[in-house]
Amino acid sequence: MTGPEVVTQRKAAVSVRGLTKTFGEGEYAVTALDAVEVDIRENEFFTLLGPSGCGKTTLLRLIAGFELPTHGVIALEGRDISALPPHRRPINTVFQSYALFPHMTVAENIGFGLRMLGKPAAEIRQTTERMLALVQLEAMAGRRTDQLSGGQQQRVALARALAPAPKVLLLDEPLAALDLKLRKNMQLELKSLQAETGITFVFVTHDQEEALTMSDRIAVMKSGRILQIGSPRDIYDRPTHRFVADFIGDINILDGTIESLDNGIASVRLKDGTAVLAQPGTATAARPGAASIAIRPENVRLAQAGETPTVSGTVENVVYFGAATNLHIRLATGEQMVIRNPGAVEEGRYRPGATIGAVLPPELIRVLE
Amino acid sequence: MSKQDDTVALAAALEHNRRRERLTRFWLLAPALLIILAISILPLGITVVYSFLTPGTYGGVTWEFSTDSYVQFLFQRDIFDDTLVFNSAYLSIFLRSIGLALGATIGALILGFPTAYFIATKPREQRNLWLFLITLPFWTNLLIRTYAMLLIIRDEGIINLVLMKSGILSSPLAILYTDTAVFIGLIYSFLPFMVLPIYASLEKIDFSLVEAGYDLYANRLKVLFHVIVPLAKPGLVAGGILVFIPALGAYITPELLGGGKKLMIGNMIAMQFGASRNWPFGSAAALILMALVVIVLLVNALATGREARGNG
Amino acid sequence: MADPATAVASPRSAPRRRRMVRDLKAMPGFTAMAWITIVALYLPIMVLVAFSFNENRSVVLWTGFSLDWYAKALENDGIRNAAWVSVKVALFATVISTIVATMAALATTRTRKFTGQGLVYGIINQPLMIPEIVTAIATLSLFALVKKLTGLNGIGYLMMAHAAFCIPFAYMPIRARLETMTLTLEQAAADLYAPPFKVFTLVTLPLLGPGIVSGAMLAFVVSLDDVIITLLIAGPGETTLPIYILGAIRRGITPEINAVSTILVAVSVLLVMLLFFVQRRMQR
Numbered sequence: 025m026t027g028p029e030v031v032t033q034r035k036a037a038v039s040v041r042g043l044t045k046t047f048g049e050g051e052y053a054v055t056a057l058d059a060v061e062v063d064i065r066e067n068e069f070f071t072l073l074g075p076s077g078c079g080k081t082t083l084l085r086l087i088a089g090f091e092l093p094t095h096g097v098i099a100l101e102g103r104d105i106s107a108l109p110p111h112r113r114p115i116n117t118v119f120q121s122y123a124l125f126p127h128m129t130v131a132e133n134i135g136f137g138l139r140m141l142g143k144p145a146a147e148i149r150q151t152t153e154r155m156l157a158l159v160q161l162e163a164m165a166g167r168r169t170d171q172l173s174g175g176q177q178q179r180v181a182l183a184r185a186l187a188p189a190p191k192v193l194l195l196d197e198p199l200a201a202l203d204l205k206l207r208k209n210m211q212l213e214l215k216s217l218q219a220e221t222g223i224t225f226v227f228v229t230h231d232q233e234e235a236l237t238m239s240d241r242i243a244v245m246k247s248g249r250i251l252q253i254g255s256p257r258d259i260y261d262r263p264t265h266r267f268v269a270d271f272i273g274d275i276n277i278l279d280g281t282i283e284s285l286d287n288g289i290a291s292v293r294l295k296d297g298t299a300v301l302a303q304p305g306t307a308t309a310a311r312p313g314a315a316s317i318a319i320r321p322e323n324v325r326l327a328q329a330g331e332t333p334t335v336s337g338t339v340e341n342v343v344y345f346g347a348a349t350n351l352h353i354r355l356a357t358g359e360q361m362v363i364r365n366p367g368a369v370e371e372g373r374y375r376p377g378a379t380i381g382a383v384l385p386p387e388l389i390r391v392l393e
Numbered sequence: 394m395s396k397q398d399d400t401v402a403l404a405a406a407l408e409h410n411r412r413r414e415r416l417t418r419f420w421l422l423a424p425a426l427l428i429i430l431a432i433s434i435l436p437l438g439i440t441v442v443y444s445f446l447t448p449g450t451y452g453g454v455t456w457e458f459s460t461d462s463y464v465q466f467l468f469q470r471d472i473f474d475d476t477l478v479f480n481s482a483y484l485s486i487f488l489r490s491i492g493l494a495l496g497a498t499i500g501a502l503i504l505g506f507p508t509a510y511f512i513a514t515k516p517r518e519q520r521n522l523w524l525f526l527i528t529l530p531f532w533t534n535l536l537i538r539t540y541a542m543l544l545i546i547r548d549e550g551i552i553n554l555v556l557m558k559s560g561i562l563s564s565p566l567a568i569l570y571t572d573t574a575v576f577i578g579l580i581y582s583f584l585p586f587m588v589l590p591i592y593a594s595l596e597k598i599d600f601s602l603v604e605a606g607y608d609l610y611a612n613r614l615k616v617l618f619h620v621i622v623p624l625a626k627p628g629l630v631a632g633g634i635l636v637f638i639p640a641l642g643a644y645i646t647p648e649l650l651g652g653g654k655k656l657m658i659g660n661m662i663a664m665q666f667g668a669s670r671n672w673p674f675g676s677a678a679a680l681i682l683m684a685l686v687v688i689v690l691l692v693n694a695l696a697t698g699r700e701a702r703g704n705g
Numbered sequence: 706m707a708d709p710a711t712a713v714a715s716p717r718s719a720p721r722r723r724r725m726v727r728d729l730k731a732m733p734g735f736t737a738m739a740w741i742t743i744v745a746l747y748l749p750i751m752v753l754v755a756f757s758f759n760e761n762r763s764v765v766l767w768t769g770f771s772l773d774w775y776a777k778a779l780e781n782d783g784i785r786n787a788a789w790v791s792v793k794v795a796l797f798a799t800v801i802s803t804i805v806a807t808m809a810a811l812a813t814t815r816t817r818k819f820t821g822q823g824l825v826y827g828i829i830n831q832p833l834m835i836p837e838i839v840t841a842i843a844t845l846s847l848f849a850l851v852k853k854l855t856g857l858n859g860i861g862y863l864m865m866a867h868a869a870f871c872i873p874f875a876y877m878p879i880r881a882r883l884e885t886m887t888l889t890l891e892q893a894a895a896d897l898y899a900p901p902f903k904v905f906t907l908v909t910l911p912l913l914g915p916g917i918v919s920g921a922m923l924a925f926v927v928s929l930d931d932v933i934i935t936l937l938i939a940g941p942g943e944t945t946l947p948i949y950i951l952g953a954i955r956r957g958i959t960p961e962i963n964a965v966s967t968i969l970v971a972v973s974v975l976l977v978m979l980l981f982f983v984q985r986r987m988q989r
Contacts, residue, residue, distance in 0.1 A: 107406035123893035137897035421812035432869035436843030507738035541749035642836025
């Protein structure tokens, strides 16, 4: 626990440097992690987001110590722990399958870590009670774990991992097995639990919505690499990579060529000759030559009467869904674009086949890597 | 990257783990492997050696090289002029054993397949009970089961009693101490080995395939032979092997039900180490039996290997 | 159904189809065959058990219920000695084979895959793969050689032979249990500060318990029931119960033998039923 003082400067709780993990040998070798670098700050809710097989779980298991890295360093509060076995790392894990000991009661499960740390019985009992209260399972202390519902098992797993007051809590898709409603509740509960305990949470998920809802910062992973680290807003509004932009939310991606750079702003010529200004996400993206630009459907505006549109195209489909209407249009370049217009649109004007203009605000266009 | 100072500790930990794992594995495996190697596999080597020695006068062997044991299998040495005369006595015991084992396998298949199918189509909760009923005899003493079979098939046994009391027969059916008795006994002994693997492969069948068969105008027999039997083939083959091999080497069944007159390989081998005391010949016969078993297993392995490759 | 086209076209075929659907999976005669199998498997044993309670010396005619033959069997010194030898040998074989099989099962499931794993499986299952009579005469040859070289005698040979062939039977359920136990529980314990030894004693071993019990029971039953290997290896004074029974059957059928046989069958059946329940619990 961090005590009462206000944390003014957030130090790195976990620093990962050049972390590489290869499974198998020779021609069958598979690189699960490829020179990953990341600093997870103290007290933050940090999420590893990516499709299955991107290496997020491997990274988590390396931090926990279930696997040893092939290369690289993992440091906890500045101390190298890369070579330590899991039982010597002050880090606890909430497993996807919960991994509750079936031959122990709920209370015995929760007290297990403290017992292994050699804490006195009285302290174990007190902490166990406090944890049971924290996850609202006081009545279940003496139950066997197979008598609990999925949600309750989830809470026991959480309480068990929190009881020894670890420096870092690792959560491996802990909500994946719950149904949608329970999952939504647990998301909020987890978030407030993290704020309450002040423990650094490292959360693994493939669900982008879950990541956006819960995290302070998100690392988006693909093929063993971290592509982008940032706040949910950074990731959503300012994606750096085509993969990140595509993986989170809906986005329009157009191909073009960077013709010039001026003060960090790129001038991009699209395939139909239109020139637009855009913000490069990374240094790599800000190089003259072929480039992709991206803009969220909700950032594209229908051109008003008399306004010069940035691009124009033919309406192919109009999909109305209450809060907004999506206009699917085909540009002159042959590329598709979706415009999300709040509310409904005039039916006569935007029916399939009609030609319309769209305005792309330069400050909301990103150049992707 | 690997040149960094802090990865030295990591490399050491990796090496330490690897070494500890190898060491742990070695010591965990050592006792079991040692016992089996010493008491089960080493003796096979000794058997090979013994089969090339000369029999001792009171059992055992004399350390004198000889191929007589293998020659004796097919020929008889004339005591007067030392010429070899073809002798089919032992060969016929082998052929009889193979015939009986094959017959028992087919008999067990005829009873076992419908039984396994019946169990596999039962509701899930009932299947466990049926499987238990099939498995239970396997775990009860084979000698006692064979003895129980003897009790009911002998002349004064319950089968003859019922047949005679009901007037169907006037004199008892003399089954005991015949090949028929041995045949019945072998089926009875090894039937569970046939049912269980067939059940295991039938259980995996998606029965909507059967429905698809009917849907495509197949009748029951066609569904059985064109849909179910091909899918159950691995189980049928496994069951066949599991019945054939122990039946081929059976000892107790022919001993009790064949009355010591209707010999099979197993009894012949045991006799060489007992009453007639020719250890080298017994060793040679045991090795020939083992060769038969190995051939069956090899043919099966090759066939399944080819099939797997064909499918792959 | 000769012509599919008419079968589809004919409206009459619809109700006939529906009747078939009810027992689509059933095959005619299979149920009868299954019952024949069960009767064939159990009738002989039932008759044996029944006549062990027959008052009359005859093993043919039922004259009345009696426990006399059990009393006679239990008073028989030969039977008592044989039973004691059987239990001694089976207990020794069970303890040894279960311990080494547990160790081997841990090695083959709790360490990474290694070269030679197939060979290890082959060696452990070897006693199952060759005919028992071959194992029996081979072991006899080895023991004869060892006896000649060392001059050592005793029941130890029989015990070790039993331990060896019990190993695969003990190994199977223990390995099966370990394979269904995910490593995650052991990792969770390590994650909660349990050092390797504590992980083993507090998590692996308790969870493996039912598997070890199953393995031990199978080993015990298999040792108790063995005939062929024991017949060839056992020296004088090392007669086990099955060997005694075999000898008695050769001398002639008596109700006393029925009684001993019934006891032996009952012990096996009880153990296997117990095993069945242990495994049912394990699945939950």
